[in-house]
Amino acid sequence: MAKIKLHRISKSFPGVKALDQVDLEVSEGEIHALCGENGAGKSTLMNILTGNLQPNKGTISIDGHPTKINDPQDAFAKGISIVYQHLSLSENLSVAENIYANGHPINSIGFISYAELYRMTDRLLQELQLDGIRPKTKILNLSAAQKQMVEIAKALAKNPSILILDEPTASLTGKEAAILFSLLRALRKGGTAIIYISHRLEEIFMLADKISVLKDGKYQGTWPREQMNEGKLIKTMVGRNVESLKNESHSTAEPLLSLRNLSGDGFTDISFDLARGEILGLAGLVGAGRTPIANAIFGAEEYREGEIFLNGQHLPGGHPVKAIQKGIAYVPEDRAHLGLFLEMSITDNIAIGNPKSTLKKGWYSLGKAKKIAEKYTNSLRIATPGIGQKTINLSGGNQQKVVLGKWLNTDPEVLIVNEPTHGIDVGAKFEIYEILQFLASQGKGILMISSDLPELLGICDTILVINKGKVAGKLPIAEATEEKLMALASY
Amino acid sequence: MKQILQERIYLLIILLVTVCLVAGITFPTNFLTFSNFSQILLNVSVDTIVAVGMMLLLISGSFDLSVGSVVALTACLTAYLMQVLHIPIPMAIVLGLCAALVLGWINGYLVAYKGINAMIQTLAMMGIARGAALMLSGSGSQNLPYWFNTIGQSKLLGIQMPIWYMLLTVGIFTFLFKKTIFFRRYYYIGGNEKAADLSGIQVKKMKMLGFVISAGLAGVAGILISSRLGAALPTFGRGLELRVITAVILGGASLTGGYGKIPGALLGTLFMGIIANIMVISRVSGYWQEIILGIILILTLGLDKLLLKRYAQTA
Numbered sequence: 001m002a003k004i005k006l007h008r009i010s011k012s013f014p015g016v017k018a019l020d021q022v023d024l025e026v027s028e029g030e031i032h033a034l035c036g037e038n039g040a041g042k043s044t045l046m047n048i049l050t051g052n053l054q055p056n057k058g059t060i061s062i063d064g065h066p067t068k069i070n071d072p073q074d075a076f077a078k079g080i081s082i083v084y085q086h087l088s089l090s091e092n093l094s095v096a097e098n099i100y101a102n103g104h105p106i107n108s109i110g111f112i113s114y115a116e117l118y119r120m121t122d123r124l125l126q127e128l129q130l131d132g133i134r135p136k137t138k139i140l141n142l143s144a145a146q147k148q149m150v151e152i153a154k155a156l157a158k159n160p161s162i163l164i165l166d167e168p169t170a171s172l173t174g175k176e177a178a179i180l181f182s183l184l185r186a187l188r189k190g191g192t193a194i195i196y197i198s199h200r201l202e203e204i205f206m207l208a209d210k211i212s213v214l215k216d217g218k219y220q221g222t223w224p225r226e227q228m229n230e231g232k233l234i235k236t237m238v239g240r241n242v243e244s245l246k247n248e249s250h251s252t253a254e255p256l257l258s259l260r261n262l263s264g265d266g267f268t269d270i271s272f273d274l275a276r277g278e279i280l281g282l283a284g285l286v287g288a289g290r291t292p293i294a295n296a297i298f299g300a301e302e303y304r305e306g307e308i309f310l311n312g313q314h315l316p317g318g319h320p321v322k323a324i325q326k327g328i329a330y331v332p333e334d335r336a337h338l339g340l341f342l343e344m345s346i347t348d349n350i351a352i353g354n355p356k357s358t359l360k361k362g363w364y365s366l367g368k369a370k371k372i373a374e375k376y377t378n379s380l381r382i383a384t385p386g387i388g389q390k391t392i393n394l395s396g397g398n399q400q401k402v403v404l405g406k407w408l409n410t411d412p413e414v415l416i417v418n419e420p421t422h423g424i425d426v427g428a429k430f431e432i433y434e435i436l437q438f439l440a441s442q443g444k445g446i447l448m449i450s451s452d453l454p455e456l457l458g459i460c461d462t463i464l465v466i467n468k469g470k471v472a473g474k475l476p477i478a479e480a481t482e483e484k485l486m487a488l489a490s491y
Numbered sequence: 492m493k494q495i496l497q498e499r500i501y502l503l504i505i506l507l508v509t510v511c512l513v514a515g516i517t518f519p520t521n522f523l524t525f526s527n528f529s530q531i532l533l534n535v536s537v538d539t540i541v542a543v544g545m546m547l548l549l550i551s552g553s554f555d556l557s558v559g560s561v562v563a564l565t566a567c568l569t570a571y572l573m574q575v576l577h578i579p580i581p582m583a584i585v586l587g588l589c590a591a592l593v594l595g596w597i598n599g600y601l602v603a604y605k606g607i608n609a610m611i612q613t614l615a616m617m618g619i620a621r622g623a624a625l626m627l628s629g630s631g632s633q634n635l636p637y638w639f640n641t642i643g644q645s646k647l648l649g650i651q652m653p654i655w656y657m658l659l660t661v662g663i664f665t666f667l668f669k670k671t672i673f674f675r676r677y678y679y680i681g682g683n684e685k686a687a688d689l690s691g692i693q694v695k696k697m698k699m700l701g702f703v704i705s706a707g708l709a710g711v712a713g714i715l716i717s718s719r720l721g722a723a724l725p726t727f728g729r730g731l732e733l734r735v736i737t738a739v740i741l742g743g744a745s746l747t748g749g750y751g752k753i754p755g756a757l758l759g760t761l762f763m764g765i766i767a768n769i770m771v772i773s774r775v776s777g778y779w780q781e782i783i784l785g786i787i788l789i790l791t792l793g794l795d796k797l798l799l800k801r802y803a804q805t806a
């Protein structure tokens with residue numbers, strides 16, 4: 001019998017039908033992968049399971065009994081635990097205090113027993129083979145991957161019978177991910193029902209017993225893993241065949257952006273040239289110094305030595321406004337925190353890149369701003385009920401397109417994109433590649449930072465590998481392979 | 492309908508009209524009269540001019556607790572320059588306003604460039620400016636020059652000058668926030684400071700200027716109040732900062748930044764002024780005024796949340 005069963009769940013938000021009669025059945029001792037593009041309704045479904053949202057229609061049954069999940073506390077009481085994609089830890093508290101945030105052990109007179117708290121945490125961390133993390137360490141001293149592991153430990157501390165993981169490996173290294181997978185397999189053996197959400201298809205095929213797919217809020221079906229393959233899964237998620245990347249080079253010999261012996265915080269002696277029409281990839285591990293280089297070019301961070309030239313002229317630093325005026329645009333890595341004004345409309349988000357374009361006789365004109373937003377919403381195919389929509393209501397891919405639209409409106413010569421497809425669904429990814437390739441064909445120079453090697457290999461003309469703040473190698477695309485890039489990035 | 496109720500300004504106008512109608516029916520002879528309304532407007536004029544600056548700061552995600560003290564210091568300094576140092580009146584006014592701008596610049600510089608928390612910085616400035624005002628004028632200066640007093644005591648078209656200054660300030664800033672890129676940037680800064688910086692907005696400079704503009708408006712308010720009373724007291728503007736922040740939040744601003752419109756500042760102070768006026772007419776004890784204002788603030792914010800929730804569910 002199913003441990004948890006969702007029957008015809010529907011949920012609407014203003015302007016969007018997020019879930020439309022979705023079914024899902026997960027049994028004990030089963031890892032059930034939930035797939036779908038960003039905006040397909042996965043997060044909404046998880047929020048319903050954890051009591052953060054109430055469905056408009058449909059029923060939830062646990063162990064065969066119809067039930068109602070009122071709020072997150074109620075979800076815990078019913079044995080549901082979730083590991084969120086975005087961390088939910090208190091930075092200033094210790095690992096132990098975070099893991100047992102709502103259940104500190106108390107001593108005989110009713111005060112918190114820290115000795116017992118640390119003992120419990122120690123035991124739990126050892127069970128999870130997380131010996132590297134000490135119970136008394138403050139969260140802010142942990143790496144992103146360690147934080148993610150603490151998040152998982154926190155969910156498991158409640159001994160859930162239903163465990164939900166939302167993109168748990170997004171910030172984990174290969175080794176840490178392997179620990180997580182063996183842990184999940186052990187839990188499966190112990191009879192936990194696990195719902196696993198991930199964009200990484202290879203993980204899904206490695207772990208899952210069953211695969212369910214959502215598309216645009218609608219349930220597409222459930223398949224045992226053996227009856228699924230990657231091509232079929234992508235097709236079900238996207239609803240069409242994704243054509244593979246065409247790799248036409250538009251690169252010219254005319255240098256556009258040149259760095260000469262640039263040194264600063266996190267990088268030393270960086271030199272390279274970006275030609276008109278070229279897509280230059282920056283490969284490397286997270287923290288290798290790629291983002292600081294991009295920030296230095298854009299004027300968002302100071303650099304100590306060296307020079308940057310655009311079209312042979314010295315590029316002034318100090319503040320992004322100067323780089324923007326000279327024709328440089330930057331799509332930062334963290335859309336929500338660095339790229340978007342989430343509470344503002346698509347119009348406002350696009351208009352701010354080039355405010356002069358919204359002027360009519362010297363005064364701001366909302367009508368002009370709307371026309372510009374309309375133009376990019378159409379040309380970039382941003383899916384939205386209207387340009388007045390707040391960007392917080394858009395899916396990741398559409399949000400990224402809004403950021404791109406903002407910069408296209410400045411008509412830049414050089415476009416720097418930092419992890420442009422991170423957390424974006426397959427369909428939107430390809431659309432973004434197309435946009436980048438189109439811009440290159442128009443003679444723009446594109447500097448692309450990405451940790452997704454197949455993506456770099458798919459669309460770049462040249463790939464530069466950064467390792468510990470230095471250029472470790474430069475490969476023309478014909479010579480580059482994933483193995484070579486990994487070797488250069490991590491020797 | 493949905494949009495009308497979601498926009499705080501319309502909600503406030505509906506509330507204001509309702510309150511006025513009820514009060515008009517209850518007190519048919521005293522409330523809905525020209526003299527009573529011009530009295531209400533006169534009473535809120537100084538607060539509103541300061542509230543416009545505070546609205547700007549809240550839109551940008553900041554606030555300034557020192558505005559009340561800046562009002563007092565500007566008034567006392569201008570009076571001191573005129574009466575003790577016998578500096579020509581226009582010069583004294585300019586110097587008084589400059590002092591306000593300098594205080595705003597110090598606040599803005601330390602908050603924007605040195606990263607001092609706005610609450611702590613402006614709290615400190617609140618004490619410093621108040622102390623300086625006390626030092627300059629002791630128990631206060633009376634009998635300010637006739638010419639100076641006409642600034643706040645004359646009338647145009649039968650309406651007191653401070654009301655005109657207030658309407659002018661609200662009008663100008665409403666226009667600027669709608670029509671200039673410079674002021675529209677404050678919405679972006681309040682919405683997401685880091686993204687604003689990466690979009691080419693010089694956030695630090697803009698934040699600093701925000702404090703300068705707000706302090707400048709507080710300076711104008713200081714000149715106005717002292718010329719209207721013909722006196723400069725170091726106790727001017729005591730509690731003004733919290734009253735103004737209350738009005739601005741009633742008017743649609745949020746402490747997290749990014750929200751609010753300039754006319755909301757006027758509606759907020761007007762709402763508070765009308766409630767106070769009704770309580771005077773109905774002879775309610777002054778102690779009740781603050782209690783009732785507090786309750787109204789909570790109710791307005793509560794109503795907002797309720798409406799938002801309703802739409803999230805029904806849409």
